[in-house]
Every structure is written in C-alpha cells, then in structure tokens.
Amino acid sequence: MLKGLIGKKVGMTQIFDEAGAVVPVTIIEAGPCYVTQVRLPENDGYSAVQLGFDEIKPKRLTGGQLGHLKRNNLPPLRFLREFRAKDPEVSEGDKLTVGEVFSVGEAVDVIGTSKGKGFQGAVKRYHFRGGPKTHGQSDRQRAPGSRGSGTTPGRVYKGARGPGHMGSDRVTAQNLKVVLVDGERNLLGVRGAVPGAKGGLVLIRAARKQ
Amino acid sequence: MSELLKAVEAQDNPNVPELSPGDTVKVFLRIKEGNNERTQEFRGTVIRKRGGGQASNFTVRRIASNGIGVERTFLMRSPRIEKIIVERHAKVRRAQLYFLRERTGKSARLKQKFS
Numbered sequence: 236m237l238k239g240l241i242g243k244k245v246g247m248t249q250i251f252d253e254a255g256a257v258v259p260v261t262i263i264e265a266g267p268c269y270v271t272q273v274r275l276p277e278n279d280g281y282s283a284v285q286l287g288f289d290e291i292k293p294k295r296l297t298g299g300q301l302g303h304l305k306r307n308n309l310p311p312l313r314f315l316r317e318f319r320a321k322d323p324e325v326s327e328g329d330k331l332t333v334g335e336v337f338s339v340g341e342a343v344d345v346i347g348t349s350k351g352k353g354f355q356g357a358v359k360r361y362h363f364r365g366g367p368k369t370h371g372q373s374d375r376q377r378a379p380g381s382r383g384s385g386t387t388p389g390r391v392y393k394g395a396r397g398p399g400h401m402g403s404d405r406v407t408a409q410n411l412k413v414v415l416v417d418g419e420r421n422l423l424g425v426r427g428a429v430p431g432a433k434g435g436l437v438l439i440r441a442a443r444k445q
Numbered sequence: 446m447s448e449l450l451k452a453v454e455a456q457d458n459p460n461v462p463e464l465s466p467g468d469t470v471k472v473f474l475r476i477k478e479g480n481n482e483r484t485q486e487f488r489g490t491v492i493r494k495r496g497g498g499q500a501s502n503f504t505v506r507r508i509a510s511n512g513i514g515v516e517r518t519f520l521m522r523s524p525r526i527e528k529i530i531v532e533r534h535a536k537v538r539r540a541q542l543y544f545l546r547e548r549t550g551k552s553a554r555l556k557q558k559f560s
Contacts, residue, residue, distance in 0.1 A: 245449045249499050254477060255525035262450055420452060433447075 237325050238441035239318035240265045240336055241288035242423065244347065246433045250415065250424065258414055258426055263345070265423040265439055266336070269309050270329040274317070284323045286331070287312035316438055334418025341413045342442035347431035352402035361396045406430035410442045454499045455522045460529065464491050464503055466542050467535030467555050472505060472519060473527040484527055487517055490535075490555070492542040506542075512549055534558040 242265035249257050272285035293301060293311045304312060307328035325331070337343065357363040357379035366375030379398065383391040408429055415424025429437060464470065472487045489507030501521040509515045519526060535555035545553055 245447050248450050248454055250453060251455055251522070251524050255475070255523060257520065260453075262453060264449060415453060417453065420449065422449060422453060424453060 236336065237270075237284050237318060237320050237323040237331070238336060238343075239284070239286065239320070240331060240333065240423075240439045241268050241286055241314055241316050242266065242437050242439055243289075244429055244431055244433055244435050244437055245422070247428065252414070259428075260414055260424040260426060261345075261429040262415075263423045263425065263429065263437055263439065264421055265333045266331055266421050268331045269307075269312065270325050270327050270331065271304060271307065271309060271312070271315055273323065273325070273327055281319070282321055282323070283317045283319045284325060285315055285317045287315050289313035314436060318438070318440060332418060333416055333421055333423050337413055337416055337423060337439070339413055339416055342410045342445060343413055343425060343439050344442050345408045345411055345425060345429045346438040346440075347406060347408075347429055347435055349402050349404050349406045349430045350432050354399065355401040356398045357396060360398065360401045363396075409444060455524070458522050458524065458526055460526055461521055462529055462531060464494060464529070464531065465534070466491055466493060466540055467537035467558075468531050469533040469535070470505060471530040471532060473529070474519075475525045475527050488532075489515075489517075490542070490545065492516070492545060493540065506545060508549075508553075514546060534560060 242263040245262040245264050247259065247261050249259050252258050266288065268286040268288045270284060271287040274281060274283040274285065276282055287304065287309065289312060290310045291313045295313070296311050301311060304310070309328065356377050358365050358377045363379050365377045366372055366380065368376060382395050382397055408427070411425040411427055411429070413423065414426050415422065423439065431437060468491045470489070470491055474485045474487060476483055476485045487505060487507065489505040492504050492506045494503045495501060499522065502518050503521065504516055504518045506514060506516045534557070536558040537555060
C-alpha cells in the first residue's frame with residue numbers, strides 16, 4: 236500500500252496519551268485522496284503515484300484538468316501531487332483515506348511550505364551575530380559585516396549568505412510520530428510542529444530515515 | 446478555534462468540581478510506578494486558576510515539613526485526576542493568592558466562607 240497522503244494543516248493543540256501525559260500535536264485534515272495516475276518506468280521513466288485532494292466545483296478547473304480526472308471517473312480536485320513509489324499496490328481511481336494508510340505509532344515525514352517572512356536581515360535569516368553593542372558603535376548592531384575577501388578575488392562569491400527573502404520554502408519535518416488517526420473525520424495527529432500556516436497544504440509520507 | 450481541533454481535544458474531567466481561589470482541596474492523583482498504579486493525595490490551598498481550554502490548570506499550595514511551601518500545578522482536564530474534595534471555601538479578594546508565598550504560620554490563614 237502506498238504510504239502517502241495530501242492534507243491541510245488544521246492547527247496545533249495538546250492531547251493526553253494513555254498514561255495521562257500531555258503530548259503536543261499538530262492536527263492535519265488528511266485525505267481522502269484519489270489515485271489520479273500511476274507513473275510506470277515503461278511510460279514515464281520512473282515509478283510514482285499521482286494523488287489528488289480537495290474536491291471543488293468543476294468550473295474551477297480547466298478543460299484539460301477535468302479531462303485528466305475524467306479518465307478514471309474522478310471528481311474535480313484542487314491539488315495533484317506525485318509520490319515516488321517502487322511498487323505502490325494501488326491502481327488508478329482508488330480512494331485513499333487516513334484510516335487505511337497510516338496507523339498510530341508510525342513515523343512519518345510531513346512536507347509543507349514554511350510561513351513567508353518577507354525580506355529579512357542576516358541576523359534573523361542566518362543567525363549572524365550582528366555587530367558590537369558598545370565601544371562607540373553606531374548603526375552596527377544588526378549589520379552582517381564583511382561578505383567576502385579583499386582585492387583577491389575582488390568580488391563576492393555567489394551563494395554568500397546575506398539579507399534577502401526568507402520563508403515560503405518547501406520544508407520537510409522528518410520522523411514525526413503519528414499519535415492520532417481519526418478515519419471518520421479524516422484527521423491525522425502527529426507529535427510536534429509541522430511547517431506552514433494553518434490551512435496550508437502538506438504532504439505526508441512514510442519516514443525516509445528510520 | 447477550528448471545530449476539527451475541538452473534536453480531538455479531551456473533554457472536561459468530570460471528577461474535577463468547580464474550584465475557586467482560596468479553596469482548601471484534596472487532590473487524588475493516579476500515579477504509575479512501573480506496573481503498579483496507586484493514588485497519591487495532595488492537600489492544600491488553590492492559589493490560582495488559569496484558563497486556556499485544553500491547557501487550563503490550577504495551582505495548589507501546601508506547607509510541607511519544616512514549613513517549606515510546595516506548589517503543584519494540575520491540568521483541569523488531566524485524566525490522572527481521580528477526584529477532588531473541596532474541604533473549605535475561603536473569603537479572598539483577589540484571583541491570584543501569591544501573597545501567601547511570603548507568609549507563614551498564623552498570617553497565612555484565610556478566613557472561611559460559608560455558603
């Protein structure tokens with residue numbers, strides 16, 4: 236069975252485990268997802284499964300998108316994402332729900348888009364130390380300092396860390412423990428935080444590094 | 446807050462009665478030691494209550510041996526709380542009784558309120 240789902244971050248809360256201890260959890264509305272396409276090495280050069288999530292009105296999609304879904308008689312779906320899988324054991328048109336895919340105790344990776352922070356300085360973005368606060372300094376407290384060398388090479392190397400746009404990156408939170416599966420409401424609870432804002436799209440897959 | 450979040454959160458523990466600051470209470474707490482489960486008592490004065498839904502809690506202060514004050518905070522919805530007995534209500538004029546921390550002996554008493 237393919238270990239992957241698309242979901243939406245609902246938010247964080249805390250729950251009690253069997254021993255009565257408090258566990259911090261992120262609740263994800265995961266699935267139901269539909270298998271919209273199975274990619275095979277013969278046809279596509281690699282093997283993967285394309286899943287679709289979030290039913291919407293047909294008029295929100297273009298004709299091509301509708302046609303792609305129509306092939307397997309699927310409803311209009313807002314999001315399509317691929318999951319790499321050697322032998323997925325699913326076929327096109329299948330419906331996947333949290334209850335079938337994940338169980339309590341498993342480790343998963345959750346991929347999301349981090350919250351956008353805008354244009355940020357080097358102190359916030361890369362944890363630079365900034366300048367001295369005393370000894371007659373002015374306007375230096377959060378300055379990045381030198382970015383490169385001297386006359387040789389006479390330029391700043393590409394990729395040098397400095398101020399710039401921060402956030403809105405694809406971030407993977409690895410090895411999160413599944414603490415809650417609610418098949419009825421399509422809810423998945425993982426221990427700890429998950430990248431992104433509430434309502435953000437997240438991909439959930441079995442943990443890669445176990 | 447999202448209805449979906451509320452759906453997975455624990456409900457109020459039915460064993461926790463209405464508490465107010467100044468109450469003298471006995472809290473019976475289930476403790477797990479290895480495979481054994483036993484009940485531990487903690488008797489003292491409620492010095493504060495805090496809201497926050499799932500994280501709502503209250504703090505009980507008691508004077509242990511040698512006059513050392515011990516405070517313990519319990520989660521309102523904790524399933525570990527077996528029962529709470531309210532022994533006495535007190536007449537207090539504030540919500541947080543932090544002034545009790547500086548007091549010992551006779552001056553740390555609270556006037557009883559009969560309802």
